[in-house]
Amino acid sequence: MSYHLTRFSSLNANLSSGYVxxxxxxxxxxxxxxxxxxxxxxxxxxxxYTRAEVKRHKTLEDGVWVTYKCGVYDxxxxxxxxxxxxxxxxxxxxxxxxxCYDHIPGHRRQRATDDLESMRIGNVKEQVAAEGxx
Numbered sequence: 001m002s003y004h005l006t007r008f009s010s011l012n013a014n015l016s017s018g019y020v021x022x023x024x025x026x027x028x029x030x031x032x033x034x035x036x037x038x039x040x041x042x043x044x045x046x047x048x049y050t051r052a053e054v055k056r057h058k059t060l061e062d063g064v065w066v067t068y069k070c071g072v073y074d075x076x077x078x079x080x081x082x083x084x085x086x087x088x089x090x091x092x093x094x095x096x097x098x099x100c101y102d103h104i105p106g107h108r109r110q111r112a113t114d115d116l117e118s119m120r121i122g123n124v125k126e127q128v129a130a131e132g133x134x
Contacts, residue, residue: 039113040069040098042131047122054124058094066097070127073119 049065049072057065057074064076066089079086083106092100101107101116123133 039116040071042070042123042128042133043120044133046120048125048128049122050125055094058090064089064093065121066092066095067124068097068101068116070123070131071117071120072122072124073116074121075119078115078119 051067054065054067054072057063060076060079063074064079066073066075075082075089079089082089084104088100106112107116
């Protein structure tokens with residue numbers, strides 16, 4: 001089975017663009033089936049950003065970026081939609097959200113995962129290198 005990367009723009013005005021990963025299974029009708037992708041996993045073909053680049057995006061003027069595992073996310077347009085409030089996201093701006101994200105049970109819901117992945121703009125370059133995907 002091969003996986004394909006597709007860039008999309010969100011239909012939800014509160015969210016930015018992101019990535020969708022899908023697999024095309026061999027079937028008589030050529031149906032495309034959605035692939036379950038672990039949140040924050042490295043996606044082959046996605047743009048890679050260094051942690052230093054992410055760290056520079058911690059204001060509304062520069063955009064608010066965060067990382068989760070291998071993923072880089074632009075959460076700027078999501079600030080006012082976050083159920084925990086803008087202050088929580090600003091506290092993690094330019095940094096890794098894993099310590100908070102993994103600790104909160106609500107983040108294990110599919111909606112939270114979908115929201116997070118819809119804001120994905122790429123991978124953490126250092127993590128991609130560590131996983132041998134460069």
